Amino acid sequence: MTTEATTTDLRAFTEDWLEWYRAHEARLAAPHGFLSITGLHWLDDHPQRFPDAPGTWHTGGEGVVVHLDEGEELLVDGVQVRGEHHFGVLPERGGVDAVWGDAVIEIAKRGGHDIVRPRHPDAPLRTAFTGTPAYAPDPRWAVTGHYIPFDVPRPTTVGAAVEGLEHVYDAPGRIEFELDGHVLSLTAFPGAGEGRLMVLFTDATSGVTTYAANRALTIDPPAPDSTVLLDFNRAANLPCAYTDLATCPLPPTENRLPVAIEAGEKIPRERGGVSGVLDA
Structure with missing residues (x-):
């Protein structure tokens, strides 16, 4: 292989890598990517409120439930929900994203535990990335x-x-x-x-x-x-x-x-x- 061919191959290899790297970084730093997470909240059968998400949350045998106070609402699968909403039993490593203003509230199951993990575009970790x-x-x-x-x-x-x-x-x-x-x-x-x-x-x-x-x-x-x-x-x-x-x-x-x-x-x-x- 000639030196010119080797140089061309290395340039193409580097360009392919840069394309992968930039896409990976873009997903990480997306408005609702992992750098936008502001809290990791573990649910149990006791109702809890969190500073970075609307409503009162709990989980049990029938899955995750949120009770939204007057004036609070979420957008779930394109549908506005108010009052009490049942997300049901979530599969392991599965979850639901609910929209709240410019934030996304992730409701998920990890390691057998239900969690709420809000994602806010103005999270300092994201904006400083x-x-x-x-x-x-x-x-x-x-x-x-x-x-x-x-x-x-x-x-x-x-x-x-x-x-x-x-x-x-x-x-x-x-x-x-x-x-x-x-x-x-x-x-x-x-x-x-x-x-x-x-x-x-x-x-x-x-x-x-x-x-x-x-x-x-x-x-x-x-x-x-x-x-x-x-x-x-x-x-x-x-x-x-x-x-x-x-x-x-x-x-x-x-x-x-x-x-x-x-x-x-x-x-x-x-x-x-x-x-x-x-x-x-």
Whole structure:
């Protein structure tokens, strides 16, 4: 391959990465993205009011209920609701978004617990956001792996960013790959989209240049020969890297890699990260 071709390929690789990075940052910092969250409220059978959401909230056997006082209303699935409204029993990792003025009130279930998590566009964390430091993209961190499906999905319990909370995922398989002479393996969880996978991991950079608790990598569906591409340049922070108001899962024990993956997103400035974007 000529030097000119190599330069062109690297430029295209970098441009593709920048497109992914900008889209990822835009979702994070959207008006109702994770940086707009102002509270994480845990529901029980005792009615509670919160300073950043309308109404009085509780949950029980019939699911989440809100009682809106006179003059209060929410927009749920495009319908205005007043008085008492039943959201019903929510599925794990599911939820409903209710509109309140320019805010969105997220009602969700995480780790078996019902929560209310308001999102306000003027949240200080969002308005002060200037982007996430990241390593400069490098093709050496895009490696081919081999996907090995389990005979049946394996229920896998992992911890969470919130102490005492647990998440359970049905892991469909694992991915084996080589990196810097090391034979490595990652347990994969279902990703967003048909056939896609997601891995949570830590490595030797965790707590040094990258966020200590976790990073996530989304992987396209395996090819017919069971190969997958693990592009660690796209290793992304989860919301808990920015805010304590997130319930993010932690990696399973076997996904703690013994190598330093100097690729992807670094510790956010909000957690003390200081290196700039594309600062290797």
